[in-house]
Amino acid sequence: MRTPLILLFCLIAGPAMALHGQPSTPAQPHKSATRAFLNSLDDKLLPLSERSNVRDAITRDRFETVLPDIMRRNNLDMWVIIAREYNEDPVMKTMLPATWLSARRRTMLVFYDPGSGQDLERLAVAKYDIGSLFERAWDEQRFADQYAALAHLISQRDPARIGVNMSTHHGHADGLSATEWQLLNDALPERYQARLVSAEKTAIGWLETRTETEMTHYQTLTEVGHALIAHAFSRAVVTPGKTTTADVEWWLREQSAALALPNWFHPTVSFQRPSATTGNDFSGARRSGVVERGDLLHVDFGMTYLNLNSDQQQHAYILKKGESQAPGVLREALTVGNRLQDILLSHYKVGREGNQILALAREQASNEGITPMIYTHPIGFHGHAAGTTIGMWDAQDGVPVHGEYPLHPNTAYSIELNAAVEIPEWGGAVRIMLEEQAFFDGDSIEYMDGRQTALHLIGDVK
Structure with missing residues (x-):
């Protein structure tokens, strides 16, 4: 365990960022709990010297078997x-x-x-x-x-x-x-x-192509990513009416650095709220600023470990006074997003091209009354990696060349998509934007560390 490094980083990162003009991390109600949480994550990861040895062993194995x-x-x-x-x-x-x-x-x-x-x-x-x-x-x-x-x-x-x-x-x-x-x-x-x-x-x-040894460590990376998102989407980091989306982004950057897990892109945090649900996709400006009770938060977050990359998107709801759970319409919207994930994964088959999978999944989703947008990509040595591309946000009818590449076994994918769900009381469509890592062994495809099936809830400090 490398506790001194993490504690030192936690003490100096906030002031250093502020001096360089970046948002400083908001006051955290449970600093000791956050430090204990980071130490628990650190225990899951290998020290740098061991990471080096493992990487070389994996490379040798890949040379000999892949x-x-x-x-x-x-x-x-x-x-x-x-x-x-x-x-x-x-x-x-x-x-x-x-x-x-x-x-x-x-x-x-x-x-x-x-x-x-x-x-x-x-x-x-x-x-x-x-x-x-x-x-x-x-x-x-x-x-x-x-x-x-x-x-x-x-x-x-x-x-x-x-x-x-x-x-x-x-x-x-x-x-x-x-x-x-x-x-x-x-x-x-x-x-x-x-x-x-x-x-x-x-x-x-x-x-x-991924190997059995790589997948063991890949699961650890996705598990740590999920844990960081869950902590970022809690009152340990978020104070409604004070915390900004940028504060949460930089908190994630700081903790990634403290764990020696580089980010391959800057995390993004945004929100949807009633009457502010339009334009919250790739083609529109993200909703950013101070977060408030009743907001639906979204994060896009990725790290690198042992040459492997993660790319995860999840949602959180900030409870209003007197609420103990998210509104039913938002919980139902997440269920629609999960259904779209299920539909997409059901069409994975060896030899099938990405464009074929995209067309089959979109057709089935539309027949079920879902408004789908699918932009799933390979992941591994690179965040947007080589392999079978299944749609892009601006290419829902298929992707030339990359979408024509056939699916091979022992490959990994970032299951990235969104479902637009009309919620009249929110003034339009709420987009449930999800992304999780999955491994395809040639027979079936499974999430590396599960997926989000319930919204993270940010309530009052207990």
Whole structure:
């Protein structure tokens, strides 16, 4: 347990933020309870040194169990990944040792499949030793030029298809810069230039596939995220009439940092209230400011742990004086949102394209009287990750290319959607905006740490 770090951060974060012009965290009625809560979360997480060891073990396991199948599925004999420091290839960043925070100088990673059931070769043409994950393959006494060393390595193995990370549509698979592409071609004999092909599907397959070990830790990340949201949506953080949406956002940022869980996007907190229910979607301005009793709050929050990302959206209701639960119309609205989740997940099937899943789910939801908006995306090494995209908020009729990618087993998704529910007494439609992480094993899809089925309630201090 790393209690001193958390306590120190809690003491200094608020004043430091205020000095830099950011909202300061509101006074908390139960500071000691909040500290105890953070310590309990800290106990669930690995210290940084152990995280490093686990990350490297996961990477090694993925090289041995995931990558061979992905390369063979896409008929790739060799995969060459090249990047320079501060211009990292998105795939390379998922393969380097945990203690490497970036590529160093120019880094070249080479994976070669010798066939006949043999293990993949993992080679590094680089100035620096890349630990035990790769065999160093640059004899600088023989080859002063790095690209000459790479060309010799390729000619020795004589692969029929050499994959490089170039893609018109998938940014995750387009990490080879124009300069490196030119240098590579200049270094290779013509017969090998002709064998260069896009490694697009191999890159996507590598990025989207999750392992059993990863999923154990992924569940921990989503569990901690849910706990932070629940605490943020309580009187330990929120004081009606005083606390602002920005206060809650920065509270989440501060606690994420204290737990060494970086946010991959700034948290957003907004509210809906009677006569202020329109425009509260991606195309309109978020309702922000001081929160009041009777507000329906919403949060969008994500963190990174062991190279994996979370992305969660939930709702809370601030009780009015004399209320012990949220109004029935809001509870019923959440039930509609849950039903839309159920409909979407029921259409997950191996080989089915994202656009097909989107169309089937939207049709069924509409037939059930639900007004759906579905924008579910893959998640894993990246927040908006490589893989099957199921709608976007501004593309409800299907997504070109990304929505045409088929569903594969052992992949993870951020089940993101909203249902617009008409509530006359609120002056329009209330949007129930939900997002939870789920894992698809090829037969069924399950939430990693459950989902929200009841509104968080923010009442009076007890």
